[in-house]
Amino acid sequence: MRLAARSLRLLWRTSPRQVVSVSVLSTASALLPAVQVYFTARMVQAVADAAGRGAPAAPALTAGGCLAGAAVAGHFLAVLHDHQQALLRSRLPDALGLTIMEKSARLSLGQFEDPDTYDRLQRATRESAFRPFQVLTHLIATGSAAVSFLAVGAVLLGTSVPVAVAICLAPVPAALVNLHFSRRTHAVERARADGRRRLTYLEHLLTNDQTYKETRLFGLVPLLLGRSRTLVEGFHADDRRIEHRRAVFSALFGLLSAGTLVAAILLAVRSALSTGQVGVLAGYIAGVTLIQASVRSLFASGVHLYENCLFLGHLFEFLDMEEQPATAGGMLPVPPLLARGIEFRDVRFSYPGDERPVLDGVSFTVPAGSCVALVGRNGSGKSTLLKLLTRFYEPTGGSILLDGRPLADYHLEDLRENIGMVFQDYQQYEAPVRENIGFGRVSALDDDRLLWQAAVTAGAREVLAGLPRGLDAQLGRWFAGGHQLSGGQWQKVALARAVVRRAPVMILDEPTAAIDAAAEAEVFDVLRRVHTRATSLLVAHRFSAVRTADHIVVLDGGRVLEQGAHEELMAAGGLYASLFDLQAAGYH
Ligand SMILES: Nc1ncnc2c1ncn2[C@@H]1O[C@H](COP(=O)(O)OP(=O)(O)OP(=O)(O)O)[C@@H](O)[C@H]1O
Numbered sequence: 001m002r003l004a005a006r007s008l009r010l011l012w013r014t015s016p017r018q019v020v021s022v023s024v025l026s027t028a029s030a031l032l033p034a035v036q037v038y039f040t041a042r043m044v045q046a047v048a049d050a051a052g053r054g055a056p057a058a059p060a061l062t063a064g065g066c067l068a069g070a071a072v073a074g075h076f077l078a079v080l081h082d083h084q085q086a087l088l089r090s091r092l093p094d095a096l097g098l099t100i101m102e103k104s105a106r107l108s109l110g111q112f113e114d115p116d117t118y119d120r121l122q123r124a125t126r127e128s129a130f131r132p133f134q135v136l137t138h139l140i141a142t143g144s145a146a147v148s149f150l151a152v153g154a155v156l157l158g159t160s161v162p163v164a165v166a167i168c169l170a171p172v173p174a175a176l177v178n179l180h181f182s183r184r185t186h187a188v189e190r191a192r193a194d195g196r197r198r199l200t201y202l203e204h205l206l207t208n209d210q211t212y213k214e215t216r217l218f219g220l221v222p223l224l225l226g227r228s229r230t231l232v233e234g235f236h237a238d239d240r241r242i243e244h245r246r247a248v249f250s251a252l253f254g255l256l257s258a259g260t261l262v263a264a265i266l267l268a269v270r271s272a273l274s275t276g277q278v279g280v281l282a283g284y285i286a287g288v289t290l291i292q293a294s295v296r297s298l299f300a301s302g303v304h305l306y307e308n309c310l311f312l313g314h315l316f317e318f319l320d321m322e323e324q325p326a327t328a329g330g331m332l333p334v335p336p337l338l339a340r341g342i343e344f345r346d347v348r349f350s351y352p353g354d355e356r357p358v359l360d361g362v363s364f365t366v367p368a369g370s371c372v373a374l375v376g377r378n379g380s381g382k383s384t385l386l387k388l389l390t391r392f393y394e395p396t397g398g399s400i401l402l403d404g405r406p407l408a409d410y411h412l413e414d415l416r417e418n419i420g421m422v423f424q425d426y427q428q429y430e431a432p433v434r435e436n437i438g439f440g441r442v443s444a445l446d447d448d449r450l451l452w453q454a455a456v457t458a459g460a461r462e463v464l465a466g467l468p469r470g471l472d473a474q475l476g477r478w479f480a481g482g483h484q485l486s487g488g489q490w491q492k493v494a495l496a497r498a499v500v501r502r503a504p505v506m507i508l509d510e511p512t513a514a515i516d517a518a519a520e521a522e523v524f525d526v527l528r529r530v531h532t533r534a535t536s537l538l539v540a541h542r543f544s545a546v547r548t549a550d551h552i553v554v555l556d557g558g559r560v561l562e563q564g565a566h567e568e569l570m571a572a573g574g575l576y577a578s579l580f581d582l583q584a585a586g587y588h
Pocket residue numbers: 113351354358376377378379380381382383384385424
């Protein structure tokens with residue numbers, strides 16, 4: 001009931017007008033069977049009286065007219081009902097899709113990196129497309145069936161109470177069978193969350209332009225299709241088993257109601273034969289059929305309502321997920337220029353649900369206005385450190401200080417607004433160049449001069465110059481007229497996006513990995529000249545990039561192994577020197 005009430009609230013918020021009209025129209029339609037029974041009995045009796053005893057024909061015609069009127073009203077009510085229902089059906093999935101997007105926007109990166117969130121998100125997305133609408137439909141069907149049942153029951157009350165009771169109880173066993181199988185279906189669907197996720201991933205691999213080349217070149221398509229088929233067939237085999245058993249049990253128990261119906265009709269015929277009241281018999285036959293139908297519909301829609309509410313629980317489970325706690329921070333604004341810089345003080349970190357320390361007492365300083373490079377083997381914790389600096393995660397120990405104050409003292413949104421960042425896995429927005437750069441500073445989306453400046457600083461001048469519509473050229477292949485850039489060109493655009501922010505803190509995670517060596521040197525040169533006052537943290541594997549930094553910190557296994565200027569580290573002959581020599585040897 002709680003779920004049904006919550007579903008109704010959800011529907012109400014989406015389209016209050018349609019919810020009211022569909023409910024009113026359904027209730028009105030539900031009263032029609034009682035009207036039908038009443039006037040059928042009146043009409044048949046009046047016809048019998050007119051034919052047998054010469055009574056006037058007018059009452060028969062009036063009752064017939066009312067019956068016809070009820071039929072016409074029923075027709076219009078059905079048309080209106082279908083119209084309102086169609087409006088609701090077309091509106092609901094999109095509105096709920098938006099609700100899911102809004103909720104997703106409030107979740108943390110930690111939640112997004114957790115497979116459990118994906119299970120919930122996927123179930124919520126799947127269910128939101130049609131379940132709330134079905135909840136409403138079945139709720140209305142249940143209500144309408146109850147109204148019909150009571151109304152027809154009231155008309156029939158004068159006939160036979162025991163038969164009416166028997167008719168009402170007959171469908172109960174079949175309904176219980178259905179209830180049992182609804183629970184089974186729900187349990188099975190819940191247990192296959194992992195399989196569903198795998199199937200979605202396989203679908204992504206097989207239907208995505210970015211995965212096309214690898215999957216075709218490595219000949220993975222038959223393998224991936226085979227795996228998808230196995231999963232789908234497994235799901236269908238389970239569903240088939242449940243549905244077969246549901247059908248067999250429903251058929252067996254349904255016989256009970258059919259038997260009762262036959263018995264009730266025989267009773268009615270016998271009683272009419274003894275009293276001669278054919279009108280009552282006609283009303284009785286119509287009523288028995290209608291009451292049987294409404295009781296069956298009451299239980300069937302009740303069971304469906306229950307089933308849909310269970311599934312809709314998935315949507316609520318997602319909507320109820322705890323929201324990003326990190327938004328709770330201090331109110332301190334970030335200064336337009338750092339005075340002291342950034343200090344990592346004994347920073348420790350493990351990912352949620354994983355005991356292993358990824359950062360184990362990291363301490364170093366990025367003095368204001370300087371550029372510090374983070375170097376280390378794959379998996380040494382460089383990107384994780386950046387996730388902490390941007391407060392996508394909180395350190396499990398130690399602290400990060402910005403101008404001497406813990407990060408948590410700053411307003412989270414303000415902190416992020418004051419960081420210009422190029423991510424290792426930066427986005428390639430299927431949007432015009434203007435937005436690909438301007439998303440770094442939404443207020444500058446229409447400021448062509450600023451966007452061009454950022455493009456020039458990031459070495460993307462030629463990229464733009466080569467596009468027919470300049471800033472307004474669409475990028476990517478998803479939408480009409482799009483231009484596909486090369487990997488390096490995309491990266492320059494991503495760099496421009498970070499530059500346009502004009503932030504006091506710049507974080508560059510492999511910002512030039514895809515850019516050719518000549519362009520890389522130029523990019524760093526311009527960056528240093530333009531961003532003389534920004535405090536920067538640079539992660540790079542290429543030593544040509546690392547050498548441009550003022551200070552270098554070498555991470556290994558989540559600890560600072562060594563740090564200093566390039567020459568100092570080379571002289572020390574440690575990991576840095578050996579990695580540098582290894583890379584230099586590659587060029588000889
Ligand atoms: N979301 C995550 N959940 C659990 N463990 C993670 C997650 N992201 C990274 N790790 C683990 O944390 C460790 C450090 O990863 P990180 O990405 O910080 O390394 P990195 O130094 O940036 O590596 P690379 O040079 O390959 O980019 C790795 O062992 C990785 O498996």
